[in-house]
Amino acid sequence: MRTLVLREMHEAMRGRWLVAGAAVFALLSLSVSHLGFPGVDAPGPAGSSRAVAGLLDLVLLFVPLMGLVTGALGVAGEREDGTLGLLLSQPVSRATVFFSKFVGQGLCLSLAIVLGLGLAGLAVGWEAGLGEAGSCGVLACDAILLGVASLGIGLLVGTLAAGRTRALTVALLVWVWVVLLADLAICAHVGPGARFWASLANPVQVARTLCLLALSATNEGLGTSGGHAVGTFHVGGAAALLCGALAAWVLAPIAAGWLFFRRQGIR
Amino acid sequence: MILSVRNLATSFGRRRALDGVSFSLDAGEAVALMGPNGAGKSTIFRCVLGLLPYEGTIQVAGLDATRQGVEARRRLGYVPQSPAFRSSTAAEFVHFVAKLRGVDKRMGDEALEMVGLAENRDRPVREFSEGMRQRLSLAAALLDDPPLLLLDDPTANLDAEARARFLELLRDLRAEGRSLLVSSHRAGEVRGLVDRVVMLREGRVEADGPTGDVLPIEQIGILVTHSEDLDSARRVLLPHTIEELSSTEETLRVTVPADELLLALDQLRAAGLSGTRLRVCSIEEAEVR
Numbered sequence A: 001m002r003t004l005v006l007r008e009m010h011e012a013m014r015g016r017w018l019v020a021g022a023a024v025f026a027l028l029s030l031s032v033s034h035l036g037f038p039g040v041d042a043p044g045p046a047g048s049s050r051a052v053a054g055l056l057d058l059v060l061l062f063v064p065l066m067g068l069v070t071g072a073l074g075v076a077g078e079r080e081d082g083t084l085g086l087l088l089s090q091p092v093s094r095a096t097v098f099f100s101k102f103v104g105q106g107l108c109l110s111l112a113i114v115l116g117l118g119l120a121g122l123a124v125g126w127e128a129g130l131g132e133a134g135s136c137g138v139l140a141c142d143a144i145l146l147g148v149a150s151l152g153i154g155l156l157v158g159t160l161a162a163g164r165t166r167a168l169t170v171a172l173l174v175w176v177w178v179v180l181l182a183d184l185a186i187c188a189h190v191g192p193g194a195r196f197w198a199s200l201a202n203p204v205q206v207a208r209t210l211c212l213l214a215l216s217a218t219n220e221g222l223g224t225s226g227g228h229a230v231g232t233f234h235v236g237g238a239a240a241l242l243c244g245a246l247a248a249w250v251l252a253p254i255a256a257g258w259l260f261f262r263r264q265g266i267r
Numbered sequence B: 001m002i003l004s005v006r007n008l009a010t011s012f013g014r015r016r017a018l019d020g021v022s023f024s025l026d027a028g029e030a031v032a033l034m035g036p037n038g039a040g041k042s043t044i045f046r047c048v049l050g051l052l053p054y055e056g057t058i059q060v061a062g063l064d065a066t067r068q069g070v071e072a073r074r075r076l077g078y079v080p081q082s083p084a085f086r087s088s089t090a091a092e093f094v095h096f097v098a099k100l101r102g103v104d105k106r107m108g109d110e111a112l113e114m115v116g117l118a119e120n121r122d123r124p125v126r127e128f129s130e131g132m133r134q135r136l137s138l139a140a141a142l143l144d145d146p147p148l149l150l151l152d153d154p155t156a157n158l159d160a161e162a163r164a165r166f167l168e169l170l171r172d173l174r175a176e177g178r179s180l181l182v183s184s185h186r187a188g189e190v191r192g193l194v195d196r197v198v199m200l201r202e203g204r205v206e207a208d209g210p211t212g213d214v215l216p217i218e219q220i221g222i223l224v225t226h227s228e229d230l231d232s233a234r235r236v237l238l239p240h241t242i243e244e245l246s247s248t249e250e251t252l253r254v255t256v257p258a259d260e261l262l263l264a265l266d267q268l269r270a271a272g273l274s275g276t277r278l279r280v281c282s283i284e285e286a287e288v289r
Helices: A002-014 A016-035 A048-080 A083-088 A094-128 A130-160 A164-189 A192-199 A203-215 A223-263 B041-048 B069-074 B090-101 B105-114 B130-142 B160-175 B187-191 B230-240 B258-270 B283-288
Strands: B003-012 B015-025 B030-034 B055-060 B076-079 B148-152 B179-184 B196-201 B204-210 B219-225 B251-257 B277-281
Touching: A002 A016, A002 A094, A002 B090, A016 A048, A016 A094, A048 A083, A048 A094, A048 A130, A048 A164, A048 A203, A083 A094, A094 A130, A094 A223, A130 A164, A130 A203, A130 A223, A164 A192, A164 A203, A192 A203, A192 A223, A203 A223, B003 B041, B015 B041, B015 B204, B030 B041, B030 B187, B041 B055, B041 B148, B041 B179, B055 B069, B069 B076, B076 B130, B090 B105, B090 B130, B105 B130, B130 B148, B130 B160, B160 B179, B160 B258, B179 B187, B187 B251, B187 B258, B219 B230, B219 B258, B219 B283, B230 B251, B230 B258, B251 B258, B258 B277
Parallel strands: B030 B179, B030 B196, B076 B148, B148 B179
Antiparallel strands: B003 B015, B003 B055, B196 B204, B219 B251, B219 B277
């Protein structure tokens, strides 16, 4: 398995997509953290909290995109160019090949997130002190979980899609849904209680609420659904529910992907 | 028995791609799977490698290809029609496969040497010609010294020279006593290489028997006359020659398989023998002259 994990990491580093994504993410993280500092002429509350809020928005927008595309292309692309067939014709099990992709790509994605948010954390820590830089650590943990969940969904998409182009298209549609449309669709139709439960069906919303819950001393900024959850289950209960939901989002797509992959014909 | 395939069947959607295919391969034997495109040749390889779900039984050296897939594949080397891993260098590729197969990477270097790619070991595979890529695939397939090689139409994308070189490598492996299962739709290619031919059509075995019985040779004569370089012509025609008839100092008379005639003429031309007087004729005519 080690050989295959290292190969996945090597391929991810050699491929342009993840490296370019990591570079853009690092650059944007630095810019966003800089805009939050006092003295910078920007609207909204000044200080590190504004910087971290900006970084959270960036994470929720960018990390799912990186995870979805990396996962989708990892399976569909290699199936299309014959690499997957050649790998599976060697004396290794399908489980080893599939889960090596998940682990290898997950490690690369996590590295990209740590790099981007690490630079931003250093900048925030320099301006606002070590305690504030810790917020970036919490954000990084949340981002890694979201990234790994998105990667699992991407691998599921790549397993089911017929080719590279279709996999990429579906991955982008999923991204538009989870980042933009899902929340709008839910907000328009249901009240705060139902909205909280409905938001658990979207990993981006789960990661957002969980991060805000971890970083906020008050319920401000949690939104109506998050506020409702804290009101109903208290902070500990809401956090446990959100952690469970995010764990399910990490495990369920990759388990579903494996169920399809193990029986799939490679032509 | 190194490979046993019994009542193999599989479908792509509603289409039955294989329907009750049975054949076997003894240790040291070379067998060709032949048939038109869509006959099921590549599909059989994919079933043997565990890439496609199937009905029936496949055993590799007594191991079930599904239940004991990993161990079964350890006894197989596979050369696909189009090699992958194009972003790696040749050395990276064979070392990676060596690691997967649990053998020392020095065996990878030896395999590169064997197929004549040692000098190109650090070049990216994407810069290789098709012939070099196929030789690289063969090098990877030979790691761990598997008793059975599966070659899926390995010369399909090769030019005449690369094809001749690749077939020579296969003939060497054959002479070492290695078992080969090779798919092709070129009768001329497999005639000098395999003991038996399994002819497929629409997913079924149409014929299974010794090469000469399944692929009777339709011969045609070539006369090379008044050439200054009959020896060169003889060398070029040698891989295709079925029989050299009574030749003189001024005339070379050979018979070649009819389906190799165009290739042989192309090779004569490529060898600079276009100025020679060539004549294509029936066997009877070649014998009389």
